[in-house]
Amino acid sequence: MKYNFDQIINRENTNSTKWDPDTLKEMFGTSDILPFWVADMDFKVADPIVDAVVKRAEHGIYGYATRTDSYFDAIINWTRNRFKWDIEKEWIEYTPGVVPAINFILQAFTKPGDKVLIQEPVYYPFKRSINNNNLKVVNSPLKYDGEKYEIDFVDLEEKIKDQDIKIFILCNPHNPVGKVWDKEDLIKIGNLCLENDVLVVSDEIHNDLVYSGNTHTMFASISEKFAMNSITCTAPSKTFNLAGMQASNIIIPNPKLMEEYRQVLEKHNISGQNPLSIVALEAAYNYGEEWLEELLIYLEGNIEFIFNYLIEHLPKAKFIKPEGTYLAWVDLREYEMNGERLEKTIIEKGKVAFDGGTWFGENGEGFIRINFACPRSLLEEGLSRLVNAVNRL
Ligand SMILES: Cc1ncc(COP(=O)(O)O)c(C=O)c1O
16 A cells, blocks of 8 residues: 555644534534544545645746646546546536535526425535525435335335426435445436436535445436436545535536526636646546545445444444445434434533534434544544443433
């Protein structure tokens, strides 16, 4: 291995949202807490990214920046090589994040009061964005039998057919449950949405973080019809730990949809880009693959570590190994059904910060989400704090 993911790097005084004492105090009521919440990694990025950013920074002029062909080629080649989907430069738009893009999409393709479908438990900014844009959330909860998560297609079909849904925000791989949806599932979703005139927004920000035995299928790559009825969101942010660089790829093969989306971007004056993020994205996609392959092995080791640790120390916890994402969704309901009490105890007695299950929807109650993209020794400390808290419930 070329990269040392065991290395602990102090992130204090680097404006890290995850580690900043004031942010922790605001989020968890205390800054004396070890953070495993917001989804970025405590690992240094791939060397070629650092080199590219340093070189650009040393130039010393940070004026307005524009994207050139090499930027688009980096995204196009990555998407073809990793996912066998051929995309074109004209299909790619930039926004400073997937969540902003989702908001722009909602503004472009809905009017107040329209309905947008999500599948809880799910990444909570989806619901927040829907509400903030004066739209209505329709939830088709995932089915969970204690062993696996599945899409409840009976419920989904009923809601899509009967409720005049305008947009379906699909999360694939799914945060927080870690599912990488099968091609068959995606085909069923795609057909249902086509038949009922529902636009699919496929948030695939975690698509590179998929573990052995699983294959990520990009929704729009399945068929021309799906491509024409969807907007795909990807980014180097989760994959290469570049979230703070704020660059995401919004892929819209349908020119009419692209035109409508661009009108909203223009309204908000979203066009230029941070020059450091341009070189970071290019370096990541062009030269970051070796780092990513090593990272995936390390993260898979962390999954095994959590699995074994919980069996030994919290035997009543249920943890389904994620197929994708660096997020562990742990069911602690056999210890505590009351989500508020569980989350409070973990913060106050454990002094450890996870995302609370309730953040992701009602059916997240009694769960926590652990961000395990960190050195294993840190993860071990976090888990031991969790055990300590649960034992004091
Ligand atoms: C599913 C999903 N979408 C979007 C984001 C965030 O995207 P961005 O930082 O590009 O707005 C996250 C971050 O955790 C995520 O998990």
